[in-house]
Each structure stands twice: as structure tokens, then as C-alpha cells.
Amino acid sequence: MADQYAHSGDNKRPTGMPALRWEEPPEGPVLVLLDQTRLPAEEVELVCTDAPALVEAIRSLAVRGAPLLGVAGAYGVALAAVRGYDVDDAAAALESARPTAVNLAVGVRRAHSAYRAVVDGGGDPRQAAGAALAAARQLHQEDAEASARMAVHGLALLDELMPGGGHRILTHCNTGSLVSGGEGTAFAVALAAHRAGRLRRLWVDETRPLLQGARLTAYEAARSGMAYTLLTDNAAGSLFAAGEVDAVLVGADRIAADGSVANKVGSYPLAVLARYHHVPFIVVAPVTTVDPSTPDGASIEVEQRPGHEVTEITAPQVPVAGAEAGGGIPVAPLGTTAYNPAFDVTPPELVTAVVTEEGVVSPVTTEALAALCARSRQVTIS
Numbered sequence: 218m219a220d221q222y223a224h225s226g227d228n229k230r231p232t233g234m235p236a237l238r239w240e241e242p243p244e245g246p247v248l249v250l251l252d253q254t255r256l257p258a259e260e261v262e263l264v265c266t267d268a269p270a271l272v273e274a275i276r277s278l279a280v281r282g283a284p285l286l287g288v289a290g291a292y293g294v295a296l297a298a299v300r301g302y303d304v305d306d307a308a309a310a311l312e313s314a315r316p317t318a319v320n321l322a323v324g325v326r327r328a329h330s331a332y333r334a335v336v337d338g339g340g341d342p343r344q345a346a347g348a349a350l351a352a353a354r355q356l357h358q359e360d361a362e363a364s365a366r367m368a369v370h371g372l373a374l375l376d377e378l379m380p381g382g383g384h385r386i387l388t389h390c391n392t393g394s395l396v397s398g399g400e401g402t403a404f405a406v407a408l409a410a411h412r413a414g415r416l417r418r419l420w421v422d423e424t425r426p427l428l429q430g431a432r433l434t435a436y437e438a439a440r441s442g443m444a445y446t447l448l449t450d451n452a453a454g455s456l457f458a459a460g461e462v463d464a465v466l467v468g469a470d471r472i473a474a475d476g477s478v479a480n481k482v483g484s485y486p487l488a489v490l491a492r493y494h495h496v497p498f499i500v501v502a503p504v505t506t507v508d509p510s511t512p513d514g515a516s517i518e519v520e521q522r523p524g525h526e527v528t529e530i531t532a533p534q535v536p537v538a539g540a541e542a543g544g545g546i547p548v549a550p551l552g553t554t555a556y557n558p559a560f561d562v563t564p565p566e567l568v569t570a571v572v573t574e575e576g577v578v579s580p581v582t583t584e585a586l587a588a589l590c591a592r593s594r595q596v597t598i599s
């Protein structure tokens with residue numbers, strides 16, 4: 218189950234509330250989520266006490282973003298273990314909550330493996346629960362550290378590609394602290410450029426239909442004080458044509474062994490525009506997003522979401538995501554069917570570089586990614 222606690226929407230605070238945190242009140246451990254479907258109008262926290270509540274929060278995008286899904290999934294396994302629920306069932310439900318972001322499976326399996334290792338070794342359930350929680354906390358910390366290291370590598374790459382600073386970056390969807398235990402992936406690079414005085418403008422794609430850019434990236438950019446401008450997704454082409462984009466920075470939900478990148482729908486057209494206009498298309502993602510067990514882009518399962526997310530418009534206060542009709546304002550005739558893939562896949566030849574906490578991969582090849590994974594602590598999922 219999940220309870221909701223509203224907070225004042227004080228948009229002037231320098232930093233937002235954490236996207237998630239583990240708490241241990243007297244009535245029992247909980248996972249507290251900042252409900253991202255209510256931003257930017259309201260800062261509402263969801264308090265999850267079991268895996269089904271977290272599964273629903275993941276499916277409705279109350280908690281979202283590949284790296285954070287991994288952290289949330291790991292804590293979800295720990296929550297089931299600490300509260301005495303069936304941990305194997307919880308792990309299976311959490312792992313299948315959304316299919317595309319590989320980090321979710323990585324995080325769930327990491328905590329579940331820690332739990333099973335103790336149980337299968339004859340340890341008691343309390344010890345096993347402690348091992349799952351320790352694994353979740355470690356993943357949370359590793360993600361925060363990875364975010365900081367990606368920001369350093371990413372800014373160095375921007376400075377190398379475009380000496381002199383004044384970077385005009387276009388970004389798509391949301392890749393800041395709302396998707397990470399730290400300051401994010403692609404947005405963390407833009408933030409580092411801003412703090413170094415080398416970000417001239419962040420162009421923010423609104424990112425239809427769920428508006429992660431308009432609602433969440435603008436929310437984070439406003440807090441940071443950086444110069445940013447929102448645009449409709451279909452206006453990006455004219456920005457490239459006007460020579461207003463120096464680089465594209467996006468995140469990723471799964472990077473296949475051949476370097477194909479699954480990311481928010483609309484990323485592939487940006488990669489094509491970037492190639493046509495000779496602009497670097499840079500993917501920023503932790504190594505946990507690289508999945509050696511997925512051979513190529515065609516093997517990536519792209520999540521198909523409910524049509525009402527396209528056929529309805531709603532205010533941020535009324536969640537639009539989810540399996541049932543969102544209760545929004547129809548913008549198409551009732552009964553209109555909609556094509557609503559949550560992601561698309563960019564082939565490696567259109568990706569200038571992949572920035573990870575272990576460094577920059579460019580060109581993006583199967584061999585270079587395999588060497589990256591070999592260098593990293595990453596647990597490959599079989």
C-alpha cells in the first residue's frame with residue numbers, strides 16, 4: 218500500500234526533495250518516493266510499505282528513470298524481506314514492472330541475490346533481509362558516485378569537442394536528480410557545465426506525451442539557476458537548422474551489446490538531426506545501463522504504453538500516466554487509438570559517444586562496450 222503526504226510546492230528551494238529515501242519509523246521500514254507525476258505543481262510523497270505499491274509507482278511513473286528504477290527495485294526487494302513478505306514473488310513483480318530499462322532488473326537481482334545467498338546458506342530471514350538492504354544501500358551510493366563521475370567525463374568531452382565553452386546543449390526527457398541517487402546522467406553534465414560557467418543555454422524538449430522535459434527538467438533547471446528554454450519536440454529541427462545546438466545530451470534505458478541505445482521516444486529523430494547537422498549526439502549513462510545479454514537494438518523490448526496518455530491532456534495535479542484512463546481532457550475524438558511507444562532505439566553509428574562513470578566510449582562498438590563492462594564492477598544479467 219502507499220500513503221500520500223503533500224508538501225508545499227516551494228519552487229525556490231535550491232535543491233529539490235530526494236527522489237527516494239529509505240526510512241525506518243516505529244511502525245516499520247518504508248520506501249518514500251517523491252511522486253513525479255505531481256511535479257512541478259506539487260511535491261507529494263508516496264510512502265510504500267510493500268512491493269505491490271512500488272510496482273504501481275513504477276508503472277505510473279511516480280518513480281522513473283533508468284538508474285533510479287534500479288535503486289528503487291533493490292529497495293523494493295529489501296522492503297519485502299524486512300517486512301516478511303514473499304521475497305521471490307516481490308522480486309519477480311518488481312523486475313517485470315517496466316521492460317525496457319535494464320537497470321531495474323540489475324537492481325532487483327542484486328538485492329535478491331544478496332538475500333538468496335544468505336537464505337540458501339542457511340542464514341535466518343533477518344540476516345537475509347539485512348543483506349538485501351545493504352545491497353540496496355550500496356547500489357544507491359554507487360549510483361550517486363557514478364553520477365558525479367559521469368558529470369566530470371561528460372564536461373571534459375564537451376570541452377574537447379567544443380573548446381571555449383558557451384555550450385548550447387539540447388536535451389530530451391529528464392535525466393537529473395529525479396532519475397538518480399545523485400544529480401543524474403545527461404542533466405548532471407549540463408549542470409557541471411553551468412557550474413563551470415561554460416553552459417550558454419540548455420534547450421529542453423518538452424517530451425510528449427508525459428512531458429518529462431517540461432515538467433521535470435525545467436523544474437530541475439529552474440532550481441539550478443541555469444539558462445534554459447523549453448521547446449516543443451517538433452521545434453528541435455528548426456533549432457538545428459538555425460545553428461543553435463552545439464551538442465545533444467540524452468540518457469539511456471538500455472544499451473545493447475552492439476551499442477544500440479534505447480531511450481525516451483523522440484531520441485532517434487534527434488540523433489538523425491544531429492548527424493545531418495554535424496552536431497555530436499552524446500549518450501550519458503552508468504555502466505549498469507549497458508546490457509551485454511541484449512545483442513542488438515532489435516532485441517530490446519520497447520515498452521508500449523496506454524493510448525490515453527496521447528489522446529488526453531491533463532494538469533500536473535491529475536496524474537496522466539497509468540493503465541486506466543487518466544481522467545484528462547481529450548484532445549482527440551473519443552475512441553481514437555494511439556501509438557504510444559515509451560522509447561525508441563538509436564543505432565550505434567548515430568551515437569558520437571557514450572559517457573559512463575568509467576569514461577567515454579567513442580566510437581561506440583561492440584568491442585569497446587565489452588571492454589568497458591570488463592573494466593567495471595557491473596553484474597551482467599544473464
Ligand SMILES: CSC[C@H]1O[C@H](OP(=O)(O)O)[C@H](O)[C@@H]1O
Pocket residue numbers: 281282283284389390391392396402403429467468469470480481482501559
Ligand atoms: C537517464 S535515465 C532517464 C531515462 O528514463 C526516461 O524514461 P522514463 O521517464 O519513461 O523512465 C528517459 O528514457 C530518460 O532518458
